[in-house]
Amino acid sequence: MSEAEAEKKHLVRIHIDRQTFESPNPTTGAALYELGDVGPHKKLFREVEGNHDDEFIPREDEQVHLKEDDHFYSQKATTIFVNGTPEAWPHRKISYEQAVKLAFLRGQSRFTLGTPEHYAHIPEVVSFDAAGENDIYRNIQVADFNMLNAAMAVMKWKKLCGFYADDMREHHSLYTVATHGLTKEDKA
Structure with a gap:
């Protein structure tokens, strides 16, 4: 053959x-x-x-x-925004449960610090636009994420006050659940 x-x-x-x-x-x-x-x-x-x-x-x-x-x-193709992040959604409908899965199986927790010496990065990472009518659907909150975000912010504040060492001096951090990744940006 x-x-x-x-x-x-x-x-x-x-x-x-x-x-x-x-x-x-x-x-x-x-x-x-x-x-x-x-x-x-x-x-x-x-x-x-x-x-x-x-x-x-x-x-x-x-x-x-x-x-x-x-x-x-x-x-x-349909693009939906979950927690402000565009996601390709291949189906015609999305249920509340599917939206929550997208939001939190890939969820993110962020803190951003501004000081009198270092604040120029804030408009790049924090939106000051008026909240849209349906923004609640982009920002679904759960207790463990709120706790994580609060803990990260308090630790950063303690680093700023000298309680903890601060080798990285980051002013913006983003934790992503799906990849278990923590990014650090905007060093002072």
Whole structure:
């Protein structure tokens, strides 16, 4: 069997936005977006039988296993803002529980310090705009995050007063739950 015949044997007929294509199997999400000419502001979904949500296919290099005559469709991507952070949301609806998961499984806690000597960074990291009508949905609060934020602020105040050593002299810190990362910026 020639190499071309072997490759053709691994091709699968699929449908993207009602057009028929042949695709290698397995493939990647990025390759499917390219094959179907799915624009940058659209998301791709695989149709799923039964009473289940269709499967979102990320535009990434992870493998996607295909079945003969799989049907895919694209739709305009929706960006929602959770705690002020833009999140791509591939579904038409979002429940309160899903919003809370986005907000707090990837949640962030921030403190920002301004002193008479060092305050120019504040407008870059703190919004002074009037709160919008629906801002409560961007700032869902839970006790453990409030406690963490208060503890971080008190420790920074104690560092400023000389109670603790302050080698980094940061004026802005951001803790992210999902990555367990703490960033420090704006050194005095």
